[in-house]
Amino acid sequence: MVRAGAFDDVDAAISWHPSSRTAIMSSSCLAMISASFSFEGRSAHASSTPHLGRSALDALELMNVGVQFLREHMPTDARVHYAITDAGGTSPNVVQASAAAAYLVRSPNIEEAIAVYDRVRRIAEGAALMTDTHCSAKFDTATSNVIHNSVLGAVMDRSLQALGPASFDASDQAFAADLAATLPQEDRLRAMRAAGLDPEAPALASAIMPYDPDDRTFFAGSTDVGDVSWIVPTVQCWSACYPIGTVAHSWQWVSAGTSPAAHKGMLLAARTMAATACELFEQPGTLDLARAELKRRRGGRTYTCPIPESIDPPGFVRS
16 A cells, blocks of 8 residues: 555554553564465375475475574574475375475564565575475565654653543453463563563553653564555554453454453544544644654655565455
8 A cells, every 4th residue: 555655645644553551652663574485396106216206395394494594694683484384295105296384574674674585585496496396485465664753652642641541440350360361471470571560460551651752672563554654654552452461363362352451442542543633633733843753764765665566465455
C-alpha cells in the first residue's frame, strides 16, 4: 500500500497494538524479509542406484549449515529464523527429489536486512551448486523498521494520561492469573523486571508506563507500520490486554484476546487514538513539527519498498 501511494496524502498515522503493558511505543522494531527456498533434485534408490540421485534434502541441509556459519559474520542484532516445510518424504531408502524451508531475516534497519538476506540467498545457491540440484527462492513479504516520532508520541502520551489506564476488575485479574500460571515463571519474572514491574504485582498491568522519547531499544518483532512510518509521521500505543510474560502468538495470547480485559484494553487504545487525532485537528501546527522530525530522522535517506516491484499483492487485495 505504501509502494502504491496509498499514504501519500496522509498527514499522520495513528495506530496501536495489544500488549502486556500500557504505554506509548518509543522503541523501533526489526525490519524483516521472508522467503521460501525450494530445492529440486533427482530421485533414486538410496541403496542400489545412489549415484543416480541428486538429493534436494542434502542441499537444504547444506544451506542450513551455511546459514549457521553466517551467524558469526552478520550484525549481532540481526536475526535469521527458519522452518523446514518439506523434508522430501518419510522413506530413508529413497533419495529425496524435493525439499524446502521458509526463512525469515530480521535486522534493526532495512538496509542490513536486505544485505543479510542476499547472503542467505547466495548460500542457498551455493548449496544447490554443491549437490547438483536446482534452487528457487519465492519471496513472501518484507517490512521496514519503524521510525519513531517523538512529537506525535508526546501528543499521544498526553491523551493516554488524561484517559487513564483500563479498569480491570477482580474477574479480569483472576482470569489473567490463571493464564499466567501456565507460563514458565522464570520467563514471566524476567519480563516483569524488564518492564520495571513488581514481580508480585497483579497479572494484568494496570499502570501507564512512563513515556521515554529517547528510547533507543528495539522491539524484537516486525510490523508493516514501519513502512508507513517512513512516509508519514507515525505514532503507536500499546494497551494491556494479556498477562506480563505471555509469548506472542501462543495459545495463552489467543485466549487472552477473547477476554473482557482485552476488550477494555482495545477500547482504551481506540479512545487514545481518537483523542490524539482530535488534538492534531485542533493544533495543525504540530503536524509541521512532526513532519520536520521525520525528515530529520530519515537523515537524507529515501524510502525504498523492500518488496520487489515484480511482486504484486494478492488478487483479493487488488480487488
